[in-house]
Amino acid sequence: MTDSDLQRSIEAMKSILQPLRQDEFSERLYKVSFYVYSVAKSWNACRSYLSDLKRKDAADPGKISQAMQARVESFQASVKNALGFARINLDAAMVLALERLVWRPKSAGRQDEQRKAGALQKVFDGMPEPGKAMLQHYRDTSDPLDKWLVAGPWGHEYLKKRHIDSEALNLELCEMLACGGSAAGKVALSYSRLYRAIGDVEEAALKMQEV
Known part of the structure; x- marks a missing residue:
């Protein structure tokens, strides 16, 4: 070099x-x-x-x-x-x-988040492509806490621990939320x-x- x-x-x-x-x-x-x-x-x-x-x-x-x-x-x-x-x-x-x-439900406490995150992790741990599964779950679920966990910092950190690039998830998320032009959206898309x-x-x- x-x-x-x-x-x-x-x-x-x-x-x-x-x-x-x-x-x-x-x-x-x-x-x-x-x-x-x-x-x-x-x-x-x-x-x-x-x-x-x-x-x-x-x-x-x-x-x-x-x-x-x-x-x-x-x-x-x-x-x-x-x-x-x-x-x-x-x-x-x-x-x-x-x-x-990503909207975070104010009614959910720390224990609620930890309990739900543990359940989601068990589901995604058994999947070879958890990023796609997380996107599908975000689309299908009506639970705001699930949406927050999957698309928010927890989901990002989970993919990182699995050594999976979150680029596809970030792209789809910004398209669904129509936020690609915002300052936060640009950071997510460029991460x-x-x-x-x-x-x-x-x-x-x-x-x-x-x-």
């Missing part, structure tokens, strides 16, 4: 993120961009350090090699840490978006693309070992 590969991956993420930074989502999404941009700054510092090492008198090449390897490993750890925080803030923005898009874009930045950064 080259500097330009890393820069392209960051710019690709920026092009998706920039239009979404509005209203109540601005703070969380600013933090996403902050942590992603910090990767480029960390690489520049790492590259400068490695260049300085290479220019030194190689009287002890083994020692210099060890120092370079240690610096690269430190950079890689910082990448994972920074992008971990980027993902945390992206998830927080997504939860906020879902809370704005999966942003998550993949952060992954692309991470992949590019972790391969940056040469000066």
Whole structure:
């Protein structure tokens, strides 16, 4: 990987993120961009350090090699840490978006939600494509608590734990609710693309070992 590969991956993420930074989502999404941009700054510092090492008198090449390897490993750890925080803030923005898009019944208490969530999980755990089943359940059920759980933060987190992309669910949900043009709808529709874009930045950064 080259500097330009890393820069392209960051710019690709920026092009998706920039239009979404509005209203109540601005703070969380600013933090996403902050942590992603910090990767480029960390690489520049790492590259400068490695260049300085290479220019030194190689009287002890083994020692210099060890120092370079240690610096690269430190950079890689910082990448994972920074992008971990980027993902945390992206998830927080997504939860906020879902809370704005999906109506939450005020009559349902915490125990009601936990009980119903446990029952839904048992149903979806046995399905190879829970995302499709969740969409169908959202369409068919008249229970507002079921709708909130399936389409809201719980459903999103459930799919994440199953390592299933929620993009199709988010698209269908926004179409059903006719909310794709709202700030919350735009965040929901862009979530999966942003998550993949952060992954692309991470992949590019972790391969940056040469000066």
